[in-house]
Amino acid sequence: MPKNNDILNFQAFIPWVSTLKQLDTEVWTKPMSEGKWSISEMVSHIMNWDNHILTHILPFVRLGKEISFPNIDTYNRKAAVYAKSGITQSALIEEVIRTREKLVAQLVEMPDVLYNAQLNYSLAFLIEEFVVHDNVHKEQIMQFINKCNLE
Template sequence: MPINNDILNFKEFSTWVATLHELDRELWTRPLSKGKWSTSEIISHIMNWDHHILTSILPAVKAGTPIRFPDEDRYNQQASDYARSGIGQSALLEEVIQTREQLVAELLDMPEAYYYKQLNYSLSFLISEFVLHDRHHKEQIESWLRQHQE
């Protein structure tokens, strides 16, 4: 698989996630606004979708079967519940980084034909969409942190 900008952006996200080890625990668990998720829940949410790509999307692409998505609300709630389950900040961050690194490695090992194979979606399209998804949440967290860190 040739390295493209989307895969590089996917890989670089882990570097940014690692900086959150230094985040104050109170800020880590405080919702970004009333009724919204905390940084920990957002990070868990991203990991949950990485896990879905690894366990469902990549196997579907390799098998040439349609790509399926879980019920979004329920799936996102699972991520939120996991972040609030008592898992420590460092443990969650390490799990997120490990999951992302595994995903990047599998993408890089995948034959180029699979990456661009058009099923109901191409993997290329989905990865570019998830890069935008990551960027949205990263900007959301960074903006909130600028307002709340001294």
């Protein structure tokens, strides 16, 4: 898939996450099922990975270095803790939007040769994978919201 399509798909998360501002706080913070994350934790999780791309992956790609990832479980727990830290629903959503906008802007500016560079992973591959990741979580959130609306 061409770079512009990847970025447009990645950017499409922004208007969708904005719609979550309308959610009742109880739905926003309620675990989606026993022992699972709430919508707020899942949204924080997505933002946390956007931050990792911004602060670690893009600088490594610019230097031609292999891309690295933190311990996934630890990193995901950090996002859940942040969602429960007292940050308001609207503040978290605005932070998610600003983070994604910053990431999209940097991806747009990334030269194609770096975007497609074959390190251990290419940025092109990772962005496609993160679009899929976003969509999986969006679907989980939408199913939960629909379930809450039926109750």
